[in-house]
Amino acid sequence: MNKKHIKIIEDYSNIKGRSLWVDARRRLFQNKAAVVSLFLIFLIAFLSFFGPFFLKYSFSDTDWNSIYYPPSLNNGHFLGTDGNGRDLLVRILYGGRLSLTIGILATLVSVFIGVIYGTIAGYFGGKLDIFMMRVVEILYAMPYLIFVILLMVVFGRNIYFLFIAIGAVEWLTMARIVRGQTISLKEKEFIETSKALGQSNFMIIWKHIIPNLAGPIVVYITLMVPSVIILESFLSFLGLGVQEPLTSWGVLISEGAREMETAWWLLIFPGIFMTITLASLNFIGDGLRDAIDPKEY
Amino acid sequence: MIKFITKRILIAIPTLLIIIAFSFSMMRVAPGGPFTNERALPPEIEKNIKAAYNLDKPVYEQFYIYMKNITKGDFGPSFKYKDFSVKELILNGLPVSVTLGLSAIIISLFLGSLLGIIAAINRNTIFDYSVMGVSLVGICVPSFVMAPLLSLFFSLYMGILPTSGWNNGNILNLILPITALSLPQIAIISRMMRASTIEVLNSNFIRTAKSKGLNQSYIIRKHVIRASILPIVEYLAPASAGLMTGSIIIEQIFGLPGIGRYFVVGALQRDYTLVSGVLILYASLLILLILITDIVRAILDPRVKI
Numbered sequence: 001m002n003k004k005h006i007k008i009i010e011d012y013s014n015i016k017g018r019s020l021w022v023d024a025r026r027r028l029f030q031n032k033a034a035v036v037s038l039f040l041i042f043l044i045a046f047l048s049f050f051g052p053f054f055l056k057y058s059f060s061d062t063d064w065n066s067i068y069y070p071p072s073l074n075n076g077h078f079l080g081t082d083g084n085g086r087d088l089l090v091r092i093l094y095g096g097r098l099s100l101t102i103g104i105l106a107t108l109v110s111v112f113i114g115v116i117y118g119t120i121a122g123y124f125g126g127k128l129d130i131f132m133m134r135v136v137e138i139l140y141a142m143p144y145l146i147f148v149i150l151l152m153v154v155f156g157r158n159i160y161f162l163f164i165a166i167g168a169v170e171w172l173t174m175a176r177i178v179r180g181q182t183i184s185l186k187e188k189e190f191i192e193t194s195k196a197l198g199q200s201n202f203m204i205i206w207k208h209i210i211p212n213l214a215g216p217i218v219v220y221i222t223l224m225v226p227s228v229i230i231l232e233s234f235l236s237f238l239g240l241g242v243q244e245p246l247t248s249w250g251v252l253i254s255e256g257a258r259e260m261e262t263a264w265w266l267l268i269f270p271g272i273f274m275t276i277t278l279a280s281l282n283f284i285g286d287g288l289r290d291a292i293d294p295k296e297y
Numbered sequence: 298m299i300k301f302i303t304k305r306i307l308i309a310i311p312t313l314l315i316i317i318a319f320s321f322s323m324m325r326v327a328p329g330g331p332f333t334n335e336r337a338l339p340p341e342i343e344k345n346i347k348a349a350y351n352l353d354k355p356v357y358e359q360f361y362i363y364m365k366n367i368t369k370g371d372f373g374p375s376f377k378y379k380d381f382s383v384k385e386l387i388l389n390g391l392p393v394s395v396t397l398g399l400s401a402i403i404i405s406l407f408l409g410s411l412l413g414i415i416a417a418i419n420r421n422t423i424f425d426y427s428v429m430g431v432s433l434v435g436i437c438v439p440s441f442v443m444a445p446l447l448s449l450f451f452s453l454y455m456g457i458l459p460t461s462g463w464n465n466g467n468i469l470n471l472i473l474p475i476t477a478l479s480l481p482q483i484a485i486i487s488r489m490m491r492a493s494t495i496e497v498l499n500s501n502f503i504r505t506a507k508s509k510g511l512n513q514s515y516i517i518r519k520h521v522i523r524a525s526i527l528p529i530v531e532y533l534a535p536a537s538a539g540l541m542t543g544s545i546i547i548e549q550i551f552g553l554p555g556i557g558r559y560f561v562v563g564a565l566q567r568d569y570t571l572v573s574g575v576l577i578l579y580a581s582l583l584i585l586l587i588l589i590t591d592i593v594r595a596i597l598d599p600r601v602k603i
Contacts, residue, residue: 137308138311145542147319150573153567234441234546238565257441260449264449267445271438
């Protein structure tokens with residue numbers, strides 16, 4: 001081995017290894033659509049949570065002198081006002097706050113249920129697995145949304161109950177994905193080692209299986225938030241979701257649809273905000289999927 | 298094959314039972330019964346009313362009676378529409394919803410697969426890009442945004458189509474609702490079809506067919522479509538579920554007197570019998586559809602022999 005080789009080896013040992021996540025991040029940032037979407041989502045989230053503090057109107061202030069103002073830069077109602085003289089921009093931002101919060105919370109509920117259910121079914125296998133997956137299969141055949149509506153009818157239109165109900169019906173796909181991954185993981189050597197070292201099943205699932213599921217879970221979360229937002233808006237559109245004076249994008253769109261003949265902006269602007277959010281989340285989800293697991297899809 | 302079908306039917310039956318049991322128990326759990334008025338009824342009258350609706354019997358017996366009535370197609374009386382039974386209301390709305398749903402599913406299947414195949418054959422051309430771009434819009438814009446936009450443009454600005462109403466199934470009244478209902482499905486189906494067709498076009502048996510010197514349209518018709526339509530067949534049940542829920546919104550927006558409309562009105566007015574009747578109807582339709590798709594898939598794809 002001459003000096004040149006030693007030099008190469010020394011250089012090599014100085015190179016920092018790239019972890020899966022560093023690699024994934026690099027691939028994600030190469031994806032232009034995903035980067036733009038990330039920017040848009042952060043912008044919308046930031047505006048929704050902090051924007052209302054910088055505007056001079058509150059979301060529930062009615063002003064009978066400024067009914068149906070069209071969008072204009074002069075009077076401070078940048079996106080116009082609704083039939084009660086409330087500023088549309090503030091209402092859209094408040095609606096965004098609510099829609100995003102429900103989207104994230106309901107997704108977390110469903111991920112929580114799905115991960116626990118899926119790891120148990122996949123890890124223990126056998127008859128338990130068959131039974132648990134049969135339950136999922138049966139639940140799959142049910143029209144979810146109609147169930148959520150029934151739940152909302154029976155238990156009243158409570159906003160906290162809304163996201164629990166949505167989360168409780170959306171966990172099925174998560175459980176399936178997690179189960180599949182768990183089955184392939186549990187055959188790996190490092191799980192066998194842990195077992196040989198006498199670690200309990202619970203600790204193996206918690207310390208070794210779930211961290212290795214992070215990739216698919218993250219991807220699924222980004223793809224699930226938009227579908228929950230749609231679901232919430234759908235319910236609110238029908239009048240079964242969020243109630244006045246609170247508002248969400250679904251409520252705003254439904255009001256806008258009713259008044260579109262006199263005030264087109266009431267329909268168009270909430271629609272634009274919602275569409276951008278949904279599209280961005282979908283692009284991020286697709287980008288993450290390609291980034292974390294480039295070969296599988 | 299017969300074993301496969303029986304197995305599927307055996308899964309379908311408990312599913313339906315669970316759904317019926319669920320909606321039955323929801324009706325019982327629900328706060329406030331149909332006879333809780335602000336003005337309390339005299340106890341004798343209340344007793345008679347309860348006896349008339351079998352509410353004085355134990356719960357399991359009530360469930361048995363409910364099940365027995367459902368097999369006869371009787372979902373009980375509607376709580377809010379006085380003098381109507383749930384069955385009458387459903388039968389009233391059924392023609393509207395079936396017309397809407399069937400035309401939407403046929404149109405979205407046909408157009409979606411056609412666009413997907415053409416896009417896959419002409420991959421990376423302007424046609425491909427425009428189909429995929431438009432379908433992206435179809436996926437990202439929810440139907441309750443798209444439908445008002447469509448009626449804003451075509452009815453209010455252009456004035457060529459009516460905004461709402463059923464009008465005894467006049468074709469002009471149907472164009473907008475069906476378009477709004479099928480657009481998202483066309484978008485999803487065309488994307489799926491494009492992806493699966495590309496995969497099939499790259500497979501070995503297509504190369505063989507090409508090297509035998511068959512012409513392209515023959516290959517597409519006889520070899521490609523049969524293989525690439527499989528994911529679409531599998532998607533049929535979720536698509537119908539999507540159309541069912543979509544039709545609830547669409548009927549609301551366009552003021553069509555379909556089942557979805559009754560469902561929403563029932564939900565808003567806490568008409569439990571109506572809501573659970575519609576729920577059971579939707580669920581059994583969906584289960585039937587899943588059963589049919591499973592069988593069609595088994596016929597199309599010889600590999601499915603579970």
